[in-house]
Amino acid sequence: MDVDEKPTGTTVMVVDDVAASRYAMGSVLSRAGHRVVAVASGGEALDELAERQRKGTLPDVALVDVGLPDMSGFELCRRFKERPHTAGIPVVHFSAALVAPAIRCQGLDTGDEAYLTVPAEPEEIEAVVRAAVRSARLRADNQALVRRLTLQSETIVAIQSARSPQELADAAADGAARLTGTPAAVFVLDQDDQLYRGLSRDRTAVALPDEGAHRAVSALLRRLTRGQSDVQLTTVPAPLWPTGFFRPGVQHDARLALVLTQDGRAPVCLAAPARGMRRLGPEGEALLAQLAQATALAAEPLLMYQVERHVALTLQHSFLPRPHKLPELPGINVSVRYVPASRETEIGGDFYAALRLDDGVLAAVGDVVGHSLDAATVMVEIRHALRAYCVEESDPAVLAERLDRMLRRYHPELTATVCLVQLDPGTGRIRIANAGHIPPLILRDSGSAEYAKASGPLLGLGLPHPTPTELFLERGDRLLMITDGLIETRGVDLEVSMEQLRAAASGALPGLDALCDTLLASFGHDREDDIAMLALRLTK
Structure with a gap:
């Protein structure tokens, strides 16, 4: 009582x-x-x-x-x-x-x-x-205090571990919600006005704000951060803050923590319902401000990498011929595929080439080791060097030696893998020089599928390359060349992945396009590296 x-x-x-x-x-x-x-x-x-x-x-x-x-x-x-x-x-x-x-x-x-x-x-x-x-x-x-500091540390680790601006926004939104106990939204606006939005997990995916709401937030962020240098805490009343970022269909006054990246170009905003933040008092606002600063610090290198990735992909797409722009190659059909890495933070140096020779055709697939803009630009150099060397030389082992010397002279810190296949369409004779790459897969018209026994050292090591491996293709046989991005999986032995690829390829429908599409459907999802693929066969 x-x-x-x-x-x-x-x-x-x-x-x-x-x-x-x-x-x-x-x-x-x-x-x-x-x-x-x-x-x-x-x-x-x-x-x-x-x-x-x-x-x-x-x-x-x-x-x-x-x-x-x-x-x-x-x-x-x-x-x-x-x-x-x-x-x-x-x-x-x-x-x-x-x-x-x-x-x-x-x-x-x-x-x-x-x-x-x-x-x-x-x-x-x-x-x-x-x-x-x-x-x-x-x-x-x-x-x-211990719980808050622990949550704050976990959130900062998650933010700093983000591999893209979108992952960053998602991690910051979840962290803000856990720290404040309120729904949270995080926005990162890059210099091209692309808005990355993260909503805390307690926010239902139903009735998300539309494009108009996102445009309104973008304009608001630009206006509120103009001329600012430090963290700014401000309240935006419900009529000016789009409905639905915290609760579906519900208007809220929004309490914002706004800060610019160190270069002063990209606004970062952490937002929470103003009513919930008032209950937390000065301590909650300090948490929001600290998290906004940590998010802005982590955002800058990711946004810079986005620019670098765009440049690299532009290079790759500019210099790798599209399938409908491949040169006319007498006596053979060719199908190619190129798929950038699923992870936004990965830029690869994968390439393919199909070139006319005086005495046939040269097919090549290669990969510059590393993931950076440097790898992409060196890929372009190797591909152009190969085109130039092919004017006077067709022996794939000699071409590999020349590429090795070029790489050691101009890029001694890098290595690359490449597989070169010289094909005489008249006789079906192929000569393979393999520099540290996955060997070609030969799919016979009879239904068998085996990797060519061709190996050699990586480019850039200065080691001698063996004489080419010689094989013959019959009419109806197919030859497949790939980069390891298609099948390489962390924690799985490459030989196991190669055997899985061989089994899948042998069961693919006839035709080059069907072969490439089958393998991409089977192995090409959520890959951490670029994928380059070239398949060819003699014309009948």
Whole structure:
């Protein structure tokens, strides 16, 4: 029962089976301004706690008689402490009987804060209650600080581990929501006005804001960050903040933490409902500001890499001939594919080439080792060097030697793999020089599929290259060349992946396009590296 209906201080639960004692203790605490909840047994106390837990009105402290009728006060304290929702409630044991020190130690072992011998002076009772509550709140504050710092560290690690602006926005939104306990949205606007948006996971995917809402946010970010240099905290009223970023179809005033990347060009915004942020006070706003700064620091290199990736892909697409622009090659049909890496942070140096020779055709597939703009530009150099060397030389081993010398002279820090196939369409004779690359897969018209036994050192090492491997293609046979991006999987032996490719290729439908499409459908999803593929066969 509640003794004081107009509480002004903390809530104190008094557990005592003697009605007169409950009344006396409750009167002392009520006069001191506390709200008192009095119960007569351990079972009643646990039931009362369960009910108050549902309502979110747990007491601030419990005064528990040692000698209860259904369980000892020490046992009741133990049950308090073993339940996560009540473990933080401080317990003060009391008794009117003389209790030996060894028995009092049981209370300390179960986690109580203090021990009172009653009757006691009101000032002593009040002081013990204040001390117990103060100690509990200090512990709770320390635990909250540890939790917050842990969450903050986890969030910053997730932000710094992001591999693209979109991953960054998603990680920052989830981190902001966990730190503040409110829905959160994060926006990163690059210099080309592309908006990357992340919403916290508690936000349903239904009824997402439309393109008009995103355009409005982009314009707002540009306007609010114009001329700013530090973190800016501002509130945007609901009519100006698009509906639905925090809750579907619901308007909110938005509290924003705005900051520019270090180069001052890309605005970063962390947004949360203003009402939720007001409940958190200055501490919550400081968290939002710190997270905005960490997000901006992580955004700059990712956005720069986006520019670099765009340049590299432009190079690759400019210098790799599209399938419909392949040169006329007498006596053979050719099909090619090129697929950039799925990961936005990867730029590869993969290439293919199909060139006319005086005495046939040269097919090549290669890969500059590494993932960078340098790898893409060196890929272009190798491909153009190969075109130039082919004017006077057709032996694939000699071509490999020349490419090796070129790479060592102009790019001594890089290596590359390449597979070169010289084909005489009249006789079907092929000569293969393989510099550290996956060998060609020969698919016979009879249905068999085997890798050519051709190997050699990488380009850039200065090692001699063996004489070419010679084979013959019959009409209807197909030859397939790939880069390892198609099949290489972290943690899986390359030979296992090659065997899986061989099995899939042997079961593909006839035709070059069907072969390439089948393999891309089977292996080409979510790859961490670029994929280059070239398939050819003699014309009938």
